[in-house]
Amino acid sequence: MRLKDKVTLITGASRGIGRASAIALAKEGATVVAVARTQKDLDALVGEIEAAGGKAKAVVADVTDSAQVKKSVDDTVAELGRIDILVNNAGMGGYRPFLEWTEEDYDQIMATNTKSTWLYCKDVIPHMLKAGGGQIINVASVAGLQGYPSEAIYCASKFAQIALTQALDREFFERNIKVTAICPGGVETHFALGDGRTAGEDKLKGFSTAEDVAEAVVMAALPRERTRIVNIIMRPMNEAS
Numbered sequence: 001m002r003l004k005d006k007v008t009l010i011t012g013a014s015r016g017i018g019r020a021s022a023i024a025l026a027k028e029g030a031t032v033v034a035v036a037r038t039q040k041d042l043d044a045l046v047g048e049i050e051a052a053g054g055k056a057k058a059v060v061a062d063v064t065d066s067a068q069v070k071k072s073v074d075d076t077v078a079e080l081g082r083i084d085i086l087v088n089n090a091g092m093g094g095y096r097p098f099l100e101w102t103e104e105d106y107d108q109i110m111a112t113n114t115k116s117t118w119l120y121c122k123d124v125i126p127h128m129l130k131a132g133g134g135q136i137i138n139v140a141s142v143a144g145l146q147g148y149p150s151e152a153i154y155c156a157s158k159f160a161q162i163a164l165t166q167a168l169d170r171e172f173f174e175r176n177i178k179v180t181a182i183c184p185g186g187v188e189t190h191f192a193l194g195d196g197r198t199a200g201e202d203k204l205k206g207f208s209t210a211e212d213v214a215e216a217v218v219m220a221a222l223p224r225e226r227t228r229i230v231n232i233i234m235r236p237m238n239e240a241s
């Protein structure tokens, strides 16, 4: 168990990459605080982790709401003493021609993917500084490294998330806070199969699995005295780089 008793708060843990990562982190001994909006999915996750002998807690919160974010952080620190690892994974997107996106879509995507990352970092970093360090993992995307058609707003939100990662890494590494961006390509989840795509499309068949990304999350979370991982880029075998 390489992450024994590390207090780990992970957002978007109710399904997909977040759920798989929560399970993988718990298997390594981490105490997982699983955040999302859907109580029943979080309860099922906690049940699965506990049945396997792990430790987890469900926290219902909307990551776009600053008061709910702060409460989830404050409650975790009050109950468990600290946050060693923060995984900003909650996200949303979609695949539609540029001219079909609305202002409401823009605000929702930016709030879910980018603002939430900023809010959690802002609220967790003071606790990490007090504790002498910590690890932040932002689940970004290859769409944060290059633009893709039909995904303009999503790409903008993910470029911004990577900018936050790079800036925070440079600002805080000397105080032992490590900040990592994980950039998956296509991953077979609700997100990739949803809005604007059809399950069964040939392209989706060879996508990475949520468990593949979860392995990268664990790798980034492992303690290392002399190294920090700033960026991990992943590609499914059916996708060029």
Ligand SMILES: NC(=O)c1ccc[n+]([C@@H]2O[C@H](COP(=O)([O-])OP(=O)(O)OC[C@H]3O[C@@H](n4cnc5c(N)ncnc54)[C@H](OP(=O)(O)O)[C@@H]3O)[C@@H](O)[C@H]2O)c1
Pocket (backbone or CB within 6 Å): 011, 012, 013, 014, 015, 016, 017, 018, 035, 036, 037, 038, 041, 061, 062, 063, 064, 089, 090, 091, 092, 093, 112, 113, 139, 140, 141, 142, 183, 184, 185, 186, 187, 188, 189, 190, 191, 192
């Ligand atoms: N799948 C891909 O192809 C792919 C590729 C690269 C990067 N990513 C990134 O990976 C991350 C996870 O995506 P996924 O594929 O696992 O998607 P997913 O299956 O749709 O899961 C998204 C998660 O985010 C949560 N969430 C969404 N909005 C939220 C909000 N306002 N407050 C709290 N939780 C919220 C959802 O939970 P609730 O609905 O219960 O709140 C869910 O747990 C995202 O950041 C995504 O951009 C995905």
